[in-house]
Amino acid sequence: MSEGATASTAVEVADVSKAFGRVHALDGVSFDVGAGEVVGLIGPNGAGKTTLLRILLEVMRPDRGAVRFGGEVRGDGAHLRRQIGYLPGDLRLDPQRRGRAILHDLDALSGGAVATRATRLGALADRLEIDLGRRVGDLSKGNRQKIGLIQAFAHDPALLVLDEPTSGLDPVVQQTFLDVVREARDRGRTVLLSSHDISEIERGADRVVLLRSGRIAADSSVAALRDSAPRRVRVVVQEQADTTRTDTLAPLLALLAPDAKVSSADGSTAIDGVLAGPVADLVRAASALPLVDLVVEEPDLQSVVLGRYARPEAAS
Numbered sequence: 001m002s003e004g005a006t007a008s009t010a011v012e013v014a015d016v017s018k019a020f021g022r023v024h025a026l027d028g029v030s031f032d033v034g035a036g037e038v039v040g041l042i043g044p045n046g047a048g049k050t051t052l053l054r055i056l057l058e059v060m061r062p063d064r065g066a067v068r069f070g071g072e073v074r075g076d077g078a079h080l081r082r083q084i085g086y087l088p089g090d091l092r093l094d095p096q097r098r099g100r101a102i103l104h105d106l107d108a109l110s111g112g113a114v115a116t117r118a119t120r121l122g123a124l125a126d127r128l129e130i131d132l133g134r135r136v137g138d139l140s141k142g143n144r145q146k147i148g149l150i151q152a153f154a155h156d157p158a159l160l161v162l163d164e165p166t167s168g169l170d171p172v173v174q175q176t177f178l179d180v181v182r183e184a185r186d187r188g189r190t191v192l193l194s195s196h197d198i199s200e201i202e203r204g205a206d207r208v209v210l211l212r213s214g215r216i217a218a219d220s221s222v223a224a225l226r227d228s229a230p231r232r233v234r235v236v237v238q239e240q241a242d243t244t245r246t247d248t249l250a251p252l253l254a255l256l257a258p259d260a261k262v263s264s265a266d267g268s269t270a271i272d273g274v275l276a277g278p279v280a281d282l283v284r285a286a287s288a289l290p291l292v293d294l295v296v297e298e299p300d301l302q303s304v305v306l307g308r309y310a311r312p313e314a315a316s
């Protein structure tokens with residue numbers, strides 16, 4: 001086990017490197033995923049996400065390092081695949097066949113009690129609202145994606161590896177998918193999902209691992225990332241002689257610097273800006289003023305993540 005791995009570590013990625021010619025797709029990547037944890041893998045195009053997932057699934061071997069599953073170095077591919085549910089990013093299904101036939105064939109490879117699997121398969125199809133009696137070639141992209149999701153979840157595997165899981169899904173089905181992920185996590189299943197959709201990671205994952213140029217640029221809980229994310233705020237105070245003076249507003253403006261805007265109308269003064277620090281500091285500064293209104297928007301996780309896409313040495 002690596003230094004950070006514990007008995008409840010479900011997946012251990014230890015110093016994994018992989019090069020294709022001169023391209024270092026992965027360069028010394030290490031992180032652990034705990035049992036019952038949902039980890040979102042995010043990063044710009046070409047960051048190495050798919051390569052990492054392929055190594056996890058033993059479709060590809062690393063040049064250096066290892067992936068361990070439940071503390072063991074992976075060996076028996078067939079046995080481990082039964083414990084893994086995989087949704088590939090480039091899902092290919094035979095267009096001539098019907099969803100039910102495809103799922104029954106894939107499901108037979110997964111082992112376990114047939115009756116339980118069939119019940120789960122039917123229940124998932126109902127929840128995702130997909131007609132399994134139709135030919136795959138006649139289905140829309142989103143409905144084909146649902147078949148991919150069902151085959152990944154139907155045998156209730158210990159580890160789910162999902163590449164762009166909500167691609168093509170409408171918002172209602174995306175929500176259903178997130179509910180299914182949450183329920184799997186509550187049963188102690190481990191989920192690794194790769195996505196370009198930051199809001200999907202924010203809603204569905206406990207933790208974010210950000211890959212950039214084959215290295216980990218950030219590894220943080222979603223909660224910590226939210227805390228560090230800037231929020232738009234608006235503070236409205238009664239316009240009195242002293243509230244128009246910048247020294248009265250100075251403590252507030254210092255928190256919202258450098259782009260805060262002060263405007264006065266209808267007997268009140270509004271201060272609009274972006275808060276990068278703790279909300280408690282804002283509340284303290286605002287409460288010293290004749291407050292009329294205080295609006296704090298949801299943190300802008302997207303801007304934090306995009307900032308880390310670009311910054312060369314951003315750490316967690």
Ligand SMILES: Nc1ncnc2c1ncn2[C@@H]1O[C@H](COP(=O)(O)OP(=O)(O)OP(=O)(O)O)[C@@H](O)[C@H]1O
Nearest residue numbers: 020023024025043044045046047048049050051052
């Ligand atoms: N089989 C391969 N042969 C040659 N180069 C490859 C191969 N697979 C991946 N690469 C290269 O390795 C790097 C990482 O690719 P990878 O597909 O893992 O990135 P990714 O993060 O999944 O990207 P995207 O978000 O665009 O899907 C890229 O530079 C890619 O061109």
